Every structure is written in structure tokens, then in C-alpha cells.
Amino acid sequence: MVHFIPYKETATAEDVAQLFLEHVWKLHVTPKQTVSDRGPTFNSKFLRVLYKALHIALSYSTAYHPQSDGQTEIKNQWLESYLHPFINHRQSDWVNWLPLAEFAHNNAKSKATGKSLFEIVYGRSPMISLALEPTGSPAADDRAKQLADTIQEVQASIKWAQERYKQADKGKQRPELAPGDKVWLLASNITS
Template sequence: MIVGLPTSEGFDAIFTVIDRFSKMVHFIPTHSTASAIDIANLFMLYIWKLHGLPRSTVSHRGPNFNAKFIRHLYKRLDIKPTFSTAYHPQTDGQTERIQREVEVFIRMFGNHRQSNWVSLLPIAEFALNNLKQTSTGKSPFQICYGMNPQFTIGQKLDETVPNADKHAEFLEKGYDKVKAALSLAQEK
């Protein structure tokens, strides 16, 4: 979980979930005070419907992941929890790397107060899931859906709607910048 963020749309943390098979990432805005029950509910609302229940998880030893509630729930659902070693978060290096990339993304593309990061999460998630992974040779979208989603502006129309055209161009330029920045970060 990424904590210590400036408040954006009432949230101050990001619950990060990565599917270890496909490398698909999910960024869910939440609160740094989220309880174990809150985290379990976020998982059910945003992750379970897409990936089902995991066989195992890797997480840090924070109170919301190591609480009696989560331990009991995992036992009931036959999920094997693995926790990163205290002061050695590299146990979950994949998540640590992705979280660093998202923090850089927020700093690069957020407003001067970094208070609009919630609205940037879908773009970051889309870009990362559309990026070819070195470990698999495919993007998470390709692994999960057999293809990368299209993200290009279509043909120019005879009729113009300036706000719609402006918004489409903003999305495409933003996506191109994000993809370039993430590719560069991945090479390092």
C-alpha cells in the first residue's frame, strides 16, 4: 500500500494489487487508516471479479494485512499468505517496483499540489497493463485477454465538437507520455 499521499478526492493511500501470473496491476484509492475489513472489501469489489480468489498472496506485515480477521479469512478461503520480512521489503520486489513507478508517475503528471492523483490512477493502470513485460514477453492485457486494447484517435470527422476533440487528444498525448515514461523506467 502506498501511504503518505496528499489528499485527493478524500483519499490518501493506494492499495496496490498485482497478479503474479499476468503481471496485471490494479491501483485502488483508499485511506491510510483502512482496516483489514476495508482491505478485504476493496479486494472483493475490485479484484475478485476480475481474477477470482488467489491461491497465495505476498504482502507486508502491516496491521491491515496481518490482522486476526485476514488470517482467519485466508484460512477459510484456503489462501496461503506470505509476508515480506521486516526491514526487507524486497521480498515483494515486484510490488515495490510498481509502487515506485506510480509515485514517479504521480509526481510527473500530477498538478503542483499533487492533489489530483486519484484521477491519474486509471491512466497509469492502463499504461502499465498495456506495456510488454520483460519477464513474459507480453503485456498483462495480452496474457489476460489475448490482445492489447486499442488506444489511438480514429479518423478526423467532418463535424467537430471542440471539447470532445480536445479531450481525445489530451487522452492520447497523456497515454503516449505515460507509456514513454514507463518504458524508460522499465529499462533502468
């Protein structure tokens, strides 16, 4: 399952550990491994000691090469594409859309497996009812209608993003490299 968790850039390693406990561990217990982008929060002594105590392997992606953590990069691109049509013009309400984005992502079928993450983890798709019945409470009716409309927008947005990625992938040719091949290295971010 994918979890989109908002946090401030000023979050400490202790803050991240607490967010992990509140949003991930309570649902999935302790992972065997995590991958980090070498940010100072994940490189801190506190988190390294905590991971060692919990027997979690901490792997780092290659510096200045975020593609080496491909799954995270793909999720980040997906999230940006998803949020774009929904957030306000000041981009100040993106946090409000994260729960729906997480639901949409976990309910989207994978090309590789033909199943959603919900189906893989729970053995079935979540029940989504768009047939609304009046409740007698205008506030509840309005909220239910808003959620139903949002779910329809989410489903349309997922299809749009998937088509966009299909089109973008058609023109890409990845270089085929073998051990021993020589490549050019951009050294502007390497200090010696």
C-alpha cells in the first residue's frame, strides 16, 4: 500500500519516526527495508540507531540520481499529476487532497499485476457506492454528494494520467547497458 503523508521540511528525525508510527507501522508493522534519498532527516544518528534497534535495513538512492529510487519517483510523478487538476490556484489546499489521492492510487489497477494494491492486500476491491439516497440531513447529503463527485473526478483523473504516461513512454528509448560499458558522468555535483 502507498501512503501519502504530509510533513514540513523542518521535520526532525523524531518527527518522521512519529509519522511513520502513526501512518504506516500501525497498518503494516515493521518493514524489512526502506529507501531514502540521503536527506539529513533519514541520515540522522537518531534514525540510524532506531532502524538498527528495529532491524530495518536503510538503503540510500544514488546521490543526484533520483531515478535509482524508481518506485518513489514514479509515485511522486503520479501524485503531482493527480493533484494538479484538483488543488486551488494558490496550491495551498494540496494536503486536503492527499487522502483521496492515496485511496485513488491504492485502488488503481497495476499494468504489471492487473490488480489494485487494495486487491493484493485485502483480496478484494473496496466498496464504492455512488448511488446516493437522501438522509434528511442537508449537510450529510451535501458531503456525500461532494465525495461521490470527487470519486468520479478521481477515476477520470487516473485514466487521464495513465493515458498520458502511455503516450510519454512510447517515445522513450532506454539505453541498454552491460557491465563494463563506458558511460559519461556529469561531475558537477561530485566533490573530491
